[in-house]
Amino acid sequence: MSKMLTVAIAGLGSRGGDAYAACQKLFPDKMRIVAIADIVAEKVDFISKEYNVSKEMCFDSAESLFKEDKLADVMFICTQDRQHVGHAIPALRKGYDLLLEKPISPELDECREIIKVARECNRKVVICHVLRYTPYYTKLKEVIDSGIIGDVVSVMAVENVGYYHYAHSFVRGNWRNSDETSPMILQKCCHDFDMLLYLSGKTCSRVSSFGSTYLFKEEKAPTGSTERCLNGCRVKDNCPFDCEKIYIESDKTGVRNGYTEWPNNVLTLHPTEESIRKALEEGPYGRCVYHCDNNVVDHQVVNLEMTDGSTISFTMSGLTDKISRYAKFMGTKGEIIADMGTNTIDVCEFGKEHEIIDVAKLSTDFRGHGGGDSRLVESFLDMISENKKPSERITSLEASMESHFIALAAEESRLDGGRVILMER
Incomplete structure (x- = not known):
């Protein structure tokens, strides 16, 4: 049986304060928040009262928290993108196992450094690729792995960011400027690359990409x-x-x-x-969306050639009505159309009738990224409390890194006119 773990949280925004802290109410026998840190005093005060965290264990920054000896069994690091590694490394050296919000870092050297330090400290790090934990993608992985469509030869995937989400987060909000945070294709779409690699069971060899800020700029202002x-x-x-x-x-x-x-x-x-x-x-x-200081793309396409010769095409667009993901997997024996927006998986073996899987019937909990948030946290807690090695489903640091390498290669290609980037091994 899993033991209770004490938790410290650095960063109390939408992820740390809302999505992950709330898991204490879902799993009161598995986690207890004992230390928190954020630069916004109002958030610290609210979370401390909500989860009964003592004043002595409330800090005005992650840096202040790290001045103390180890305060909990594990730490959730949910600060801003370019702070992740700078906060993760001292946490690892203090002896914490980590649940680390994605992206790990927009800098390749930092991605490699955190792997090195985690190994030196013999600590576990799980990255918050919440989609792997959803009932939807769990079922889709099961169907693909059954071999019903044979070998996957080609994949077409789309992330529909949603016009209001894009305007909120990537034009007006915290992730509007890649100089301060991360490129759009890393910040938003490392989820997608992680899922596409996981679902297809493929490894990438070459990447090319195109995209730009088409709409949200001064010259487009009405x-x-x-x-x-x-x-x-x-x-x-x-x-x-x-x-x-x-x-x-x-x-x-x-x-x-x-x-x-x-x-x-x-x-x-x-x-x-x-x-x-x-x-x-x-x-x-x-602010008007045409008069902001944003520089991240509002549309981007990425082409992946895999090591076995199969291909994946991926499109991200902020100019969509709904927030959803869609993919078509084309195999040697059939095809699958997976539409997360409708929660359906359409499976067709060539020459046979289609089977429509209604994922809504497979679970009663689709809160928080289609049910992924809480399942991610529970999987992490169980792995640490039972001292298990990460399973295939767990988004370990090493497993997650491949998605980051692809996203950073795609951004390099985009900035260089679509030049093909060879993936180094």
């Missing part, structure tokens, strides 16, 4: 737009990216319609129409 949506913009009624539409009025995300979690709790810890409006008037999320 006549009559203003620096901020609420400052007399004359085109806001016809703009789908208008901040009032997204955060206040929308049926999908508007606080007026009862939505107080993501994305609204990024703007203010306790969203109300009044607090959201104040945040839009004063903060970054009220």
Whole structure:
């Protein structure tokens, strides 16, 4: 039986404070939060009260936390992209096993360094590729591995980021500028590369890529737009990216319609129409999407040639209505169309009737990345408490690294006009 593990969390944003901390309520016999750190005092205060963390174990930064001796069995590192390795390495040297938010780092040397330190310290590191843990992708992996479509020869995959998600996170929000965070293809799509490699069982040999910031830039700004949506913009009624539409009025995300979690709790810890409006008037999320300091791509295609001669094509687009993933796996004996948006897997052996698998019938819990968030945390806790080696399903540091190498190669190719990049081994 798994033992109770004590947990320290560095970074209390949407991932650390909302998704992963909440797992204590789901698994009260497996984890207990005993130490927390964040640069936002309001978040520290809220999480400390929510999970009964003593004041002595609350810190105003990860760096302050690391000045102390080891305070817990494991640590969840959920700080910003370019802080991950700088926080992970001292945590490893303190003796913590880590649940580390993706991406590991946008720098290849840092990716290699953390592997080296983890091995030296004999510590386990699991990367938060939550999709592997979902009922949807678990079933899809099972179907592909059954051999029903034979060898996978070609894959076509699409990540639909969603126009409001893209505007929120990658134009106005924390991941808008790769100089401060990560390239879009790494930050958002290392999930996808991890899944495509895992599902197909393939290894990549060559990568090429194209993409750009097509829409979200000054020269695309409509006549009559203003620096901020609420400052007399004359085109806001016809703009789908208008901040009032997204955060206040929308049926999908508007606080007026009862939505107080993501994305609204990024703007203010306790969203109300009044607090959201104040945040839009004063903060970054009220800026016009055509007048921001963003530089990440809003569309990108990546071509992968695998070592066995099979191929994968992948498209990321921020210009989609829904947030979803879609893939078609074409094999020597049949094909699979996997649509996470509808939670269906369409399996067809050549010459036979299609079988439609309704994944919604396979689980009752699809909260948080299709049910992946909580299953990731539980898998990590069980592995550490039972002192097991990472299984194939577990996104260990070494397993995750391949997705990062591909994403960074894709960005190198994109910046160099689509030049083919050979993957080094």
